[in-house]
Amino acid sequence: MREKLGEINNLNPEQIICGAGSDEILELIAYAYCGEGDEVIYTQHGFLVYPIAAMSAGAKPIAVAEKNLTADVDTILAAVNERTRIVMLANPNNPTGTYISGAELKRLRADLREDILLVIDNAYAECVTADDYDMGYDLADAAPNTIITRTFSKMYGIPALRVGWGYAAPEIIDILNRIRPPFNLTTLGQVGACAALDDVEFMQKSVAHNTKWREWLSAELRGLGCEVPPSQGNFVLAKFADANAVFEKLRANDIIVREMGGYGLPEYLRISIGLEADMKKLVALLGE
Ligand SMILES: Cc1ncc(COP(=O)(O)O)c(C=O)c1O
Structure with a gap:
């Protein structure tokens, strides 16, 4: 190895x-x-x-x-x-x-x-x-x-x-x-x-997918009024007026994001980049 x-x-x-x-x-x-x-x-x-x-x-x-x-x-x-x-x-x-x-x-x-x-x-x-x-x-x-x-x-x-x-x-x-x-x-x-x-092809596909949806999600979240630091990862961090309420709402709809209290960022949630349908469902729920 x-x-x-x-x-x-x-x-x-x-x-x-x-x-x-x-x-x-x-x-x-x-x-x-x-x-x-x-x-x-x-x-x-x-x-x-x-x-x-x-x-x-x-x-x-x-x-x-x-x-x-x-x-x-x-x-x-x-x-x-x-x-x-x-x-x-x-x-x-x-x-x-x-x-x-x-x-x-x-x-x-x-x-x-x-x-x-x-x-x-x-x-x-x-x-x-x-x-x-x-x-x-x-x-x-x-x-x-x-x-x-x-x-x-x-x-x-x-x-x-x-x-x-x-x-x-x-x-x-x-x-x-x-x-x-x-x-x-x-x-x-x-x-x-x-x-x-x-499996070079898998990595290329993953990177292309991640880049596309990371930028899309960041822009959508900013459009909804969230502060989003520019991410180079496979997730984005977003600040909400009531992160806990957002967490619960998403969880009730089968989307689990990460609470950030342990990192000293209780107003934030970390959201992983997922499949296109998941990303769209997430943004629709956040819009509500
Ligand atoms: C920054 C960073 N380093 C290291 C790790 C450890 O990952 P692993 O032990 O699975 O390689 C993680 C996993 O969350 C991470 O976020």
Whole structure:
């Protein structure tokens, strides 16, 4: 599987580690690189596994403010102190859908202390259409202090098979492998992921569908008066006057969206991109 990932992504298989979902890679990173007395920086509405992984390793998660629901490099850098060990950033982020450019990512790495591990979580990379996006492989190659994570759970559509992976300098992969459970991936997961990599047509169709309906849904929601941050994911976040009432109304009509209270965004709902009929039904219900 590592060889196949290397071949398709033009990466050295020796610099790849696979996990039971990218969540497992994030946990291994936390266990290996932080502990009691250390701090892990993530952004205010960043993916919630970051603080959970930090706390389970005994470290303190530090949530830093975002600007316009988007990670802000200067704010992240300002939060760094002598206790900082790791910065975890989802690009694009779940649940906001926002991203920072390749240039900003580069600036973050350049201005971050060398001994701080930068985790660039590219779970939604396949959905991104922005021209200035960069996954950051170069940064991972440049020094043993940056790791990229990817997953088969989003646009590849096989979340329940639990396959994710990471790419970093050999020194980091070696450290993570020392604590990786030896049988963390199932054979079925590996076979499924390899088949998914071969199914280029499925990915192209999914990306085209996602892009079309993400833009359509964002425009429709804005037309209905919702604030919608520009999304590069396979979902959109929308602000409602009464998110709870909207959630209940949709659920009564067999559409389940995600409540955002846990992310500190109680006025928002996160809505996944679905099939055309689902999207139209959703917008009709919201119109009511
Ligand atoms: C930003 C982000 N990273 C990582 C993951 C983990 O996904 P998995 O463990 O299925 O690879 C998710 C899933 O929701 C996510 O949203």
